[in-house]
Amino acid sequence: MRKINEECAVFGVSLTVDEAAGITYNGLLSLQHRGQEGAGIAVAKNRNITCRKDLGMISEVFSGDGLESLPKGRVAVGHTRYSTTGNSTKENAGPFVTEYLTGRIATAHNGNITNAKEIRDELKEYGIHFGATSDSEVISSLIAYHITKENNSMTGAAYAAGLLRGAFSLAIVTSKNKLIAIRDPNGYRPLCIGKNGIGYAVASESCALDTCGFEFVRNVNPGEVIVFENGKITHENIMLENRKDNCGLCIFEYVYFARPDSVIDGLSVYEARYNMGLALAEEYPVEADVVCGVPDSGLDAAYGYSAKSKIPLVTGFVKSRYIGRSFIYPTQSQRDNAVRLKLNPLAASIRGKRIVLVDDSIVRGTTSEKIVKSLKNAGAKEVHLRISSPPFRHVCHYGTDIDNEENLIANTMSLDDICRKVGADSLGYISLEGLKNACGQCTLPFCTACF
Helix, strand or coil: CCCCCCCCEEEEEEECCCCHHHHHHHHHHHCHHHCCCEEEEEEEECCEEEEEEEECCHHHHCCCCCCCCCCCCCEEEEEEECCCCCCCCHHHCCCEEEEECCEEEEEEEEEEECCHHHHHHHHHHCCCCCCCCCHHHHHHHHHHHHHHHHCCHHHHHHHHHCCCCEEEEEEEEECCCEEEEEECCCCCCCCEEEEECCEEEEECCHHHHHHCCCEEEEECCCCEEEEEECCEEEEEEEECCCCCCCCCEECHHHHHHCCCCCEECCEEHHHHHHHHHHHHHHHCCCCCCEEEECCCCCHHHHHHHHHHHCCCECCCEEECCCCCCHHHCCCHHHHHHHHHHHEEECHHHHCCCEEEEEECCCCCCHHHHHHHHHHHHCCCCEEEEEECCCCCCCCCCCCCCCCCHHHCHHHHCCHHHHHHHHCCCEEEECCHHHHHHHCCCCCCCEECCCC
8 A cells, every 4th residue: 555656657559450549448447557647548540649638537538438539540549647747637637749840749658757847948949838737748849849850750759758867658659650669768667568460559567468468579678769650560679878877667666556467577566576575574574363465565465474474364454446546646635535445454354363464665654554553443453564665765756756755754753663653563664685686587677766
């Protein structure tokens, strides 16, 4: 149960049949966990791009005849949004459609650009107008500007992406029926490719490829540009020239962000979380009667803790499937209400028991306090809290929505003080080395700066 933000999700297809909108819709449904503030789909058809987007979840934005209002094209991109920059408004939802001299592009972006303001100010000097406050709009405008200058969508997009600093996985569709996928040189955010008999898809996570009937082909490499046209890859292994900070994939993809049925850069998310539980049991053993995980991202680590410790695993909570991920709500009061509505302790499993409670992180501490209190109110004798990520200490400028390090409980309290604050009988965080070892099969290095 995370208390910081997710970022966004992107999905795109290049097909040989007119099913782009429907497949993109299904792909976004599989990626809904990455953002619930807004959603949109843009479809290329007859040298034009039609986009529908709004605030809300995928099923809300495209309820009724919403999906039918899109043309039956062969190329499309889609986006689910959680805002890290820009307000939660319809105008800031993706994808962003931008006109240039000889066409249009639609851009879906996952990540956060640290030099967006500088780029925006420069583009304004060239007479470019901005109608939103999102860094994703800046990206789309920058790419469109350089496509015009280069008179080529591939080289223009690659040059523009080389000017960006920060985290970005991009899916871009052009009005000339090209799909372009780009991943930043550090590989902060995931992006992968799938193939089936009717074309290719790109997605933030492989689970979306699976559910849409695409076989995983490979990951987009850090700093790579790939172009798809008419259901085929026409250009790949085009590398960006901008700097590399040697940080790597955000390790929170494995701790929390991704779905457990996804494989990211060679490592199963489920296996990574299971391994975190093994490490926690080794680093912080305790005498207890049962182990339970906080749904959803604490469950797999709880399996690992139980397996290593030989303490039985039980279901500790009944989760309402109709309440979204609480950290995605824009305000703290909304997040608090969602926690109370979403998780109800299963008293029959925990009454009178000493419990090992496994969760993915503690950021502000308010949610952990409510969960521990709910277990004790339901009759738990003891609650021993185990966290599958190290103490969260630093602001991340690449997608984590923490505005001030003073809001991070690990910066203001000792381990014992945090334990008392949340009401637990003991508290243990996985070590950074333990976390890295749990994710050791990933093919990329990690960014762990937030720890």
